[in-house]
Amino acid sequence: MIEVLLVLLLTALSTALLGVFLVLRGQAMTTDAISHTILLGIVIAFFITNDLRSPLLIIGATLVGLITVYLIEVIGQSKLVSKDAATGLVFTSLFALAVILVSKYLDNIHLDLDIVLMGQVLFAPLNRIEILGIDLPYALWQLAIVLLINVTFVALFYKELKLSSFDPVYSIVSGFSTSIIYYSLMSLVSVTAVTAFDAVGTILVISFFTAPAATAFLLSKKLSTMIWISLMFAAINSLVGGTFGYLTDTSISGSVAVISMISFFLVFLFRKDGPILSKIHLPVP
Amino acid sequence: MDILSSYSFIIVMLGTLVLAVACACIGSISVFKGQSLIGDAIGHATFPGVVLAFMIFGVLDSAYLIIGAIVFGILAFHLIQKITDHSKVTLDSALALILSGFFGLGLVLKSYVQGHPNFNGSQGIDDFIFGQAAYMLRSDVYLIIAAAVVSLLLFYVFYQPIKIYIFDQTFSQTLGIKQSLMNGLVLIMTISLIAVGLKAVGAILIVNLLIAPTVIGRLWCTSYPYVLALGMIVAGISAFIGTYLSTAFVGIATGPAIILVLSCALLISLIVAPSGPIKALINKRRVGNQL
Numbered sequence: 237m238i239e240v241l242l243v244l245l246l247t248a249l250s251t252a253l254l255g256v257f258l259v260l261r262g263q264a265m266t267t268d269a270i271s272h273t274i275l276l277g278i279v280i281a282f283f284i285t286n287d288l289r290s291p292l293l294i295i296g297a298t299l300v301g302l303i304t305v306y307l308i309e310v311i312g313q314s315k316l317v318s319k320d321a322a323t324g325l326v327f328t329s330l331f332a333l334a335v336i337l338v339s340k341y342l343d344n345i346h347l348d349l350d351i352v353l354m355g356q357v358l359f360a361p362l363n364r365i366e367i368l369g370i371d372l373p374y375a376l377w378q379l380a381i382v383l384l385i386n387v388t389f390v391a392l393f394y395k396e397l398k399l400s401s402f403d404p405v406y407s408i409v410s411g412f413s414t415s416i417i418y419y420s421l422m423s424l425v426s427v428t429a430v431t432a433f434d435a436v437g438t439i440l441v442i443s444f445f446t447a448p449a450a451t452a453f454l455l456s457k458k459l460s461t462m463i464w465i466s467l468m469f470a471a472i473n474s475l476v477g478g479t480f481g482y483l484t485d486t487s488i489s490g491s492v493a494v495i496s497m498i499s500f501f502l503v504f505l506f507r508k509d510g511p512i513l514s515k516i517h518l519p520v521p
Numbered sequence: 522m523d524i525l526s527s528y529s530f531i532i533v534m535l536g537t538l539v540l541a542v543a544c545a546c547i548g549s550i551s552v553f554k555g556q557s558l559i560g561d562a563i564g565h566a567t568f569p570g571v572v573l574a575f576m577i578f579g580v581l582d583s584a585y586l587i588i589g590a591i592v593f594g595i596l597a598f599h600l601i602q603k604i605t606d607h608s609k610v611t612l613d614s615a616l617a618l619i620l621s622g623f624f625g626l627g628l629v630l631k632s633y634v635q636g637h638p639n640f641n642g643s644q645g646i647d648d649f650i651f652g653q654a655a656y657m658l659r660s661d662v663y664l665i666i667a668a669a670v671v672s673l674l675l676f677y678v679f680y681q682p683i684k685i686y687i688f689d690q691t692f693s694q695t696l697g698i699k700q701s702l703m704n705g706l707v708l709i710m711t712i713s714l715i716a717v718g719l720k721a722v723g724a725i726l727i728v729n730l731l732i733a734p735t736v737i738g739r740l741w742c743t744s745y746p747y748v749l750a751l752g753m754i755v756a757g758i759s760a761f762i763g764t765y766l767s768t769a770f771v772g773i774a775t776g777p778a779i780i781l782v783l784s785c786a787l788l789i790s791l792i793v794a795p796s797g798p799i800k801a802l803i804n805k806r807r808v809g810n811q812l
Contacts, residue, residue: 316740323557446617454608485636486632487631490628
């Protein structure tokens with residue numbers, strides 16, 4: 237139980253950290269597209285290696301994630317197709333291909349569609365590995381490394397990320413390459429999504445990326461504050477949702493997604509300038 | 522050739538064909554308004570409605586499940602509107618939030634139902650995620666035809682106002698066309714098509730049927746009626762080929778097959794069509810060389 241919650245917590249923290257920048261840039265649905273299409277990368281890499289634990293799966297998935305982003309950019313930049321139409325087209329095509337490949341060739345293998353959808357965080361502690369004499373679940377190690385990479389990335393490129401998120405034009409003028417920052421961010425999103433894949437599945441990972449960040453966006457006016465609030469909500473959502481799912485014996489990642497949506501709406505309704513508190517006129521002291 | 526005359530093929534083909542043609546037509550509205558991904562969010566959001574309707578009515582009859590799907594589709598749409606209207610959160614983030622939250626709710630309810638002895642025959646619920654056209658019944662096809670006929674009729678009757686509403690919102694307000702009425706009309710048409718189409722192509726992929734035909738049409742034609750006509754024709758043909766492929770080869774689901782055929786058509790259009798991005802890139806290079 238503790239290990240399951242730890243896996244969820246690490247997933248939530250590493251996704252929510254990147255999620256802040258995705259929400260600020262209006263790239264939440266691009267992330268949704270990536271989280272669907274990495275399935276294609278996983279399936280193709282699995283055909284080559286026949287091993288669900290191979291690092292090649294992460295590389296394959298990251299490549300497909302980047303291809304997705306690139307395709308959306310190319311199609312979206314043509315004036316004929318708006319960017320959101322391009323997003324909807326690219327991810328459904330690649331996802332349909334992946335679904336057909338899974339159902340046609342991998343029918344009797346662990347990679348079944350239910351796990352693809354919701355992940356199986358409960359199985360995570362079963363797969364253990366010993367590093368430096370410490371015996372921990374494989375997923376926990378993987379997620380800890382990803383979290384470390386994400387934190388390092390944000391810490392090192394904080395200024396560049398901030399600038400290109402809020403003022404891309406100024407950022408280009410000052411000599412930062414916005415597209416390098418953009419594609420590195422998106423590759424990290426792909427890596428994080430594929431690492432989280434086992435635990436939370438392809439579809440709900442989008443909730444881990446965006447819900448805490450969107451909640452924090454309501455409450456903050458400063459980037460650093462937004463990051464801390466987002467991490468805090470990520471921790472609360474994953475622990476409360478995980479416990480709820482565990483105790484009621486329902487889908488754990490589904491529970492986290494629901495709790496995340498509920499916490500967003502609680503903040504949405506009860507924040508200072510929200511629809512409820514702004515109507516109540518407090519007596520002026 | 523005996524596939525073409527088999528009963529189940531005809532049923533499935535008829536259902537997907539009518540669905541694809543109607544989706545091509547209605548989907549064009551949101552594509553031109555730049556709101557294509559709302560269809561995606563609504564598609565995902567209908568799933569908890571389906572499971573909840575199953576829990577309430579206790580039968581996996583599409584007619585009941587569709588009610589749940591429509592209710593949750595409308596609920597999701599309104600929540601998205603509330604978020605974007607009353608906070609600085611962008612449409613993009615609101616869509617992602619509602620989509621995942623609702624779909625998560627669907628999965629929680631599904632896992633509850635499937636682990637509970639009171640609910641029998643809940644296996645069929647999975648069909649609504651990825652679609653399972655092979656299990657479509659005659660009644661499912663009737664539902665699709667009913668929804669398609671109603672929405673196409675509405676589209677035909679309101680064709681002029683819809684056209685103005687899409688391309689010049691200010692002018693349509695000046696003319697006195699009620700914006701809330703138009704929004705509601707488009708919403709109802711879209712949601713009912715998504716709801717009846719869930720069993721055929723599933724909650725995740727249905728958005729492709731709404732977007733792709735219009736984009737293909739737009740790549741080849743410039744006037745709205747031609748875009749519509751070409752989109753509907755391509756959608757119909759894709760549905761036919763996709764259903765044929767999935768019937769002829771074992772292990773290929775109908776919904777994804779149709780989407781793939783449609784995607785191939787799109788890919789060809791992107792490369793070949795006179796105004797496609799690839800042609801545009803080449804032309805830009807040529808102009809560059811001349812300078």
